[in-house]
Amino acid sequence: MTLIKSPKIWEMPGRLITPEKDYISRRQFLKSLGLLGIGSVALMSGCTGEKTAEFRPPAKITDTIPAPGENYPFRKNEKYTSTRALTDEIVAASYNNYYEFTTEKDQVWQLAARLKTEPWEISITGEVEKALNVGIDDLLKKMPLEERIYRHRCVEAWSMIVPWSGFSLKSLIDFARPTHKANYLKMTSFFRRNEAPGQKAVWYPFPYYEALTMAEAMNELSFLATGIYGHDLPKQHGAPLRLVVPWKYGFKSIKGIVKFEFTERRPGTFWNDFQSEEYGFTANVNPTVPHPRWSQATERLIGVNERIPTRMYNGYEAYVAHLYR
């Protein structure tokens, strides 16, 4: 497989690094530099491809892993489990996608340490009976906490199996009380360029944003994780709050969420707006539909480097296939 490497922010020519106020439209700006089209795919590509074969986890990574707090361990929900072994925790915590920090998977854990996650306010807005803000600690007190083991399949054709701690997205929706006009749920990540150097890359439409239909959001699999492996999320996994939708490619599972917005019309999503030819809105795992730059027929399990066949809906067909008939 050809690996297409995205440049680091400091590798980009200075003329590409422009304060947000200085450009009218990102697309117009890139067009003026001749960076839209084929060239932009190579230069500022979306996901960069899996490179697990040469990957070795670093020793210092353990410093970024929180100790279990008093809530832990969460009640195990035995319905969501795996016949395969869990991915090694250190491997999962050192091979990450988090473009707010860097496009280099093995460096995210170091850069994400800069993010301040306390305090963390979440706003719930749009088509709701009453818009509100809630701190993450208060929200956790209201939610039914549990642990679920899920498979996670990145569009780059690598995968992992991890135990998430958190609560169903449905419980947050019940708490938010959307109106009958709500057809979609949009989620948005933080935007803090001084803490997240990758957000200085103006060719990406930061802050990261994702969306689900209400039927997808209410599906029993849709989960909001606040922890992993029996403790709070390390920052590189999206602390303090991230989405997990295991039947979809990993880019839908947005990290560092600060806003939930219920909408009547379908919102855009980060990758679909950036490169619609490569990343769809729905983005369900489907081994029969290749990504333009790589096959989706198989995946490599990180840590063990085993290549296995990819399953329709990542093996969650029984839970979600009815949503797409």
Ligand code: MTE
């Ligand atoms: N969320 C934000 N805010 N920013 C990102 O760059 N990357 C996505 C997703 N959520 C991303 C994100 C992608 S491409 C993947 S595969 C998963 O996070 C990776 O999650 P992990 O690093 O915890 O394994």
